[in-house]
Amino acid sequence: MPRTRTAPRTASSRVTEARRLHIPIALRWGDLDAFNHVNNTSMLKLLEEARVRAFWKAAPGEDAPETAVLESGIDQGVLTLIARQEIEYFAPVPYQRRPLEVQMWFGKIGGSSVEVCYEVFNDPASAERILYARSTAVVVLVDAVSGRPTRVNDEMREIWGRYVGDPLVYAHRR
Amino acid sequence: MPRTRTAPRTASSRVTEARRLHIPIALRWGDLDAFNHVNNTSMLKLLEEARVRAFWKAAPGEDAPETAVLESGIDQGVLTLIARQEIEYFAPVPYQRRPLEVQMWFGKIGGSSVEVCYEVFNDPASAERILYARSTAVVVLVDAVSGRPTRVNDEMREIWGRYVGDPLVYAHRR
Amino acid sequence: MPRTRTAPRTASSRVTEARRLHIPIALRWGDLDAFNHVNNTSMLKLLEEARVRAFWKAAPGEDAPETAVLESGIDQGVLTLIARQEIEYFAPVPYQRRPLEVQMWFGKIGGSSVEVCYEVFNDPASAERILYARSTAVVVLVDAVSGRPTRVNDEMREIWGRYVGDPLVYAHRR
Amino acid sequence: MPRTRTAPRTASSRVTEARRLHIPIALRWGDLDAFNHVNNTSMLKLLEEARVRAFWKAAPGEDAPETAVLESGIDQGVLTLIARQEIEYFAPVPYQRRPLEVQMWFGKIGGSSVEVCYEVFNDPASAERILYARSTAVVVLVDAVSGRPTRVNDEMREIWGRYVGDPLVYAHRR
Numbered sequence: 001m002p003r004t005r006t007a008p009r010t011a012s013s014r015v016t017e018a019r020r021l022h023i024p025i026a027l028r029w030g031d032l033d034a035f036n037h038v039n040n041t042s043m044l045k046l047l048e049e050a051r052v053r054a055f056w057k058a059a060p061g062e063d064a065p066e067t068a069v070l071e072s073g074i075d076q077g078v079l080t081l082i083a084r085q086e087i088e089y090f091a092p093v094p095y096q097r098r099p100l101e102v103q104m105w106f107g108k109i110g111g112s113s114v115e116v117c118y119e120v121f122n123d124p125a126s127a128e129r130i131l132y133a134r135s136t137a138v139v140v141l142v143d144a145v146s147g148r149p150t151r152v153n154d155e156m157r158e159i160w161g162r163y164v165g166d167p168l169v170y171a172h173r174r
Numbered sequence: 175m176p177r178t179r180t181a182p183r184t185a186s187s188r189v190t191e192a193r194r195l196h197i198p199i200a201l202r203w204g205d206l207d208a209f210n211h212v213n214n215t216s217m218l219k220l221l222e223e224a225r226v227r228a229f230w231k232a233a234p235g236e237d238a239p240e241t242a243v244l245e246s247g248i249d250q251g252v253l254t255l256i257a258r259q260e261i262e263y264f265a266p267v268p269y270q271r272r273p274l275e276v277q278m279w280f281g282k283i284g285g286s287s288v289e290v291c292y293e294v295f296n297d298p299a300s301a302e303r304i305l306y307a308r309s310t311a312v313v314v315l316v317d318a319v320s321g322r323p324t325r326v327n328d329e330m331r332e333i334w335g336r337y338v339g340d341p342l343v344y345a346h347r348r
Numbered sequence: 349m350p351r352t353r354t355a356p357r358t359a360s361s362r363v364t365e366a367r368r369l370h371i372p373i374a375l376r377w378g379d380l381d382a383f384n385h386v387n388n389t390s391m392l393k394l395l396e397e398a399r400v401r402a403f404w405k406a407a408p409g410e411d412a413p414e415t416a417v418l419e420s421g422i423d424q425g426v427l428t429l430i431a432r433q434e435i436e437y438f439a440p441v442p443y444q445r446r447p448l449e450v451q452m453w454f455g456k457i458g459g460s461s462v463e464v465c466y467e468v469f470n471d472p473a474s475a476e477r478i479l480y481a482r483s484t485a486v487v488v489l490v491d492a493v494s495g496r497p498t499r500v501n502d503e504m505r506e507i508w509g510r511y512v513g514d515p516l517v518y519a520h521r522r
Numbered sequence: 523m524p525r526t527r528t529a530p531r532t533a534s535s536r537v538t539e540a541r542r543l544h545i546p547i548a549l550r551w552g553d554l555d556a557f558n559h560v561n562n563t564s565m566l567k568l569l570e571e572a573r574v575r576a577f578w579k580a581a582p583g584e585d586a587p588e589t590a591v592l593e594s595g596i597d598q599g600v601l602t603l604i605a606r607q608e609i610e611y612f613a614p615v616p617y618q619r620r621p622l623e624v625q626m627w628f629g630k631i632g633g634s635s636v637e638v639c640y641e642v643f644n645d646p647a648s649a650e651r652i653l654y655a656r657s658t659a660v661v662v663l664v665d666a667v668s669g670r671p672t673r674v675n676d677e678m679r680e681i682w683g684r685y686v687g688d689p690l691v692y693a694h695r696r
Contacts, residue, residue: 204389
C-alpha cells in the first residue's frame with residue numbers, strides 16, 4: 001500500500017454512479033502487519049466480509065440489505081468461489097475505530113458468475129474522505145452438493161440487477 | 175476457487191521458461207475456510223511468505239536463495255508495499271502436508287518497483303502436478319524512514335535480473 | 349468448542365457483578381474454520397480487539413470508553429504484551445451478523461501488569477443469551493523504546509480501578 | 523510476549539522426560555503483528571497446526587508420525603474441539619526462516635478427551651536454544667455427524683499412550 005502511487009484525484013470515481021451498496025466493515029488491530037498498517041491480504045478479508053454481508057441470506061431477525069438473497073453453505077445451497085480478483089491500493093490504511101465503508105456494485109451479472117466491484121473508503125463521517133483501494137472479483141456460484149456451477153436465479157437477477165454499473169478500469173494494468 | 179474454470183491445459187505454462195525461483199511453502203489447516211478448502215485470501219498469504227523468503231535478506235546462518243538481498247524492516251531499510259495484485263484461481267486447494275511450490279520470477283524490474291509473477295503448484299514429488307493459481311504483484315520499494323519510494327539498487331538489479339521472464343497473461347480479464 | 353461441556357447454568361456468572369465494560373465486536377465469516385464454526389484462535393483475536401478498543405487511547409474524534417487511556421505504539425509509548433492466557437469454551441460459535449458482546453473487567457491491577465477477565469456472549473438483543481467463552485489474560489506493560497516493563501500510571505490506576513472485580517474461577521483446571 | 527517474565531532457567535523443563543513428539547512448524551512473516559513479533563494468537567495457530575500434523579491421519583503417500591491416527595473431517599469422522607487452553611509466553615518470537623520446534627505429549631488421555639501439552643522452541647540446530655512458550659489444551663473428540671462426544675478408541679489409546687508424561691505446571695497461575 002504505497003504512499004507513492006498517484007491516487008485518483010477525488011474520492012468520487014469516474015465510474016457511472018450506479019446504485020451502490022454501502023457496507024460498513026470494522027477493522028481490527030490484528031489486520032495490521034509488522035509495517036504497522038493494514039496488510040494487503042487483510043484488505044481482501046474485509047472485502048470478503050462485505051461480500052458475505054451484502055449477498056448472503058441473513059438468519060431470521062438479522063438486518064441485511066435487500067441484496068442478501070444467496071443461500072450459502074457447505075452442506076446445502078451454494079458456494080461462492082473466487083475465480084479471479086484484481087486490486088489496486090492507493091493509500092496505506094492505519095488502524096481506526098470507525099468502520100471502513102466498502103462500496104459495492106456489479107460490473108456484470110453472468111450466467112453462473114458475477115463480477116463484483118469494490119471501492120474502499122474511510123468512514124463517511126470523516127473530515128476528509130480517503131479512497132484506500134479498488135477491487136474487482138469474479139465470483140462463481142457452485143452447487144454445494146454437486147460441485148457444479150449453478151445459475152444466477154431469477155430472484156438474484158432481479159434484485160442484484162438494480163446494482164449494476166460500469167466495471168472498474170485499472171489504470172496501472174499493463 | 176471454482177472447480178469450473180477452464181484450467182490451463184498443462185502445468186507447463188506458455189510463458190517463456192525463464193529461470194524461476196521455486197519456494198516451498200507449507201499449508202496450515204487454518205488456511206481453510208468454512209467451505210473446507212484453502213481460502214482465496216490465504217493463498218495471497220502464501221504468496222506473501224514466498225516473496226519474503228525469496229527477496230528479503232536472511233539472518234546470519236539462515237538458508238536463502240541468492241535473490242534474498244533486500245534489507246527490510248520498519249525501523250530501517252525498506253518497506254515492500256503492494257501497489258496492485260491480480261490473481262486467477264484454477265482449482266480448489268485441499269489441505270495437504272507437503273508444501274505447495276510457489277514458482278516466482280520478475281515480469282519487469284522498474285525504477286523503484288518490480289512486477290513479481292507467481293505460479294502455485296502442489297509439491298513437485300506429487301503423482302499429478304496441479305497448477306492452483308497464477309498471480310502478479312506490483313511491489314513498490316519505500317524507504318522506511320522517509321516513506322518515499324527508493325531505487326532498486328545495483329545489487330538487486332544484477333541478481334534479480336537473472337530471473338526476468340515474460341509477464342503473465344490473464345485470459346479471463348475483460 | 350465442544351457441545352459437550354457442562355455450560356455454566358446461567359449467563360449471569362457467579363463472580364461479583366463489578367462494573368464491567370461491554371464491547372461489541374463483529375464476527376467475520378473468515379473467523380470460521382473448516383469445521384464451520386468460529387475457530388478457537390479467532391476467539392482470541394476477538395478478545396484482542398476488545399482489549400484494544402477498551403484500553404488503548406483513541407484518535408481525536410473517535411468514540412471510546414473512559415478506560416481507553418493507554419498510549420500504545422511501537423515507536424513510542426507502551427507495548428501491551430500477553431504473558432499468560434487461559435480460556436474455556438462453552439459452546440460453538442456460529443457466524444452471525446450481530447456483534448458478539450465481550451464483557452471485560454480487571455481481576456487485578458498490579459505494578460506493571462494487569463489481569464483482564466473476559467466473558468463472551470452473543471448480542472444482548474438476542475432472544476436467548478449464550479455465554480460462549482471465558483478467558484483471563486495477564487497483560488504486561490512494556491516501554492516501547494527500552495523494552496522494559498513500565499508502571500501502571502496514576503491515570504490508569506484511577507480509571508481502571510473502577511472496573512476491578514473478582515477474578516474468574518476455572519472449573520475445569522486440574 | 524514480555525521480555526520481562528522470569529523465563530524457566532533451562533530449556534529442559536522439569537517435567538518427566540516422557541517420549542515427546544517433535545513437530546517442526548514454519549513461521550510466516552504474516553504471523554507478526556504491528557509490534558513486530560509473532561502475535562500471541564498466531565502462536566496458538568502454530569500449536570493448532572502442530573496438533574493437526576501430529577494426530578490427524580495423513581493422506582496416502584504423506585509422511586506423518588505414528589500418532590497420526592485420527593480420522594478428522596466435517597462430513598464424517600471426528601471433530602477435535604478445544605474445550606480449554608492455557609498458555610504462558612516466555613520470550614517474544616521474531617520472524618525466522620527455520621521452523622520452530624513444537625514438542626508435544628499427552629498430560630492425560632481421558633474417555634473422550636485428551637490433554638495435550640506443548641513446549642515451543644526455536645530450531646534445534648540453533649546456537650542457543652530458546653523456550654518461547656508452554657501450553658496445555660483440552661481437546662474433546664466429537665462425532666462429526668451426531669455432534670456428540672466420541673470415545674478415544676483402542677488404536678489411539680495404544681499409540682498415544684506411548685507419549686503420556688507429566689502435565690505442565692503453570693508457575694504464574696493464581
